[in-house]
Amino acid sequence: MGVLKLLDLKFIPCPLNVVKVKLALEKLHAHQALIIELDKGEPEEMVQKTLKEMGYLFKQIEEDKNSIKIKIFNED
Numbered sequence: 472m473g474v475l476k477l478l479d480l481k482f483i484p485c486p487l488n489v490v491k492v493k494l495a496l497e498k499l500h501a502h503q504a505l506i507i508e509l510d511k512g513e514p515e516e517m518v519q520k521t522l523k524e525m526g527y528l529f530k531q532i533e534e535d536k537n538s539i540k541i542k543i544f545n546e547d
Contacts (some may be wrong), residue, residue, distance in 0.1 A: 474500075478507045481538050485517050492518055496527070496543065506532070507544045515539055 478495050480488040492507060499505055509515050511534075522529050522543060533540035 474503050476503060476505045478505060479515065480507055480509050480518075482510065483514070485513050488514050489517050489521050492521065492543075493525075496525070496545070499543075499545045501545060503519050505545070507541050507543065508538055509541065510538055511536075 476495070476499065478491065482492060483491065488509060492505075495505055495507075507518065509518055518541070519529070522541075527545040528546065529541050531539055532542045
């Protein structure tokens with residue numbers, strides 16, 4: 472696996488956080504991973520739904536009462 476990139480989207484409202492994730496994924500090179508931090512609730516649901524629709528592999532790697540961290544893999 473290559474370089475990890477981190478994107479902090481806590482306190483960023485929907486749908487702006489989805490747009491920011493899409494832009495970050497466009498800049499991701501092959502075999503890089505992107506870690507995003509999101510607020511729980513609608514931001515979490517919308518971003519995960521978008522990632523599934525786009526066909527990205529991802530997993531939740533951390534969680535607290537207000538936010539989560541998701542690791543997105545770019546295997547292209």
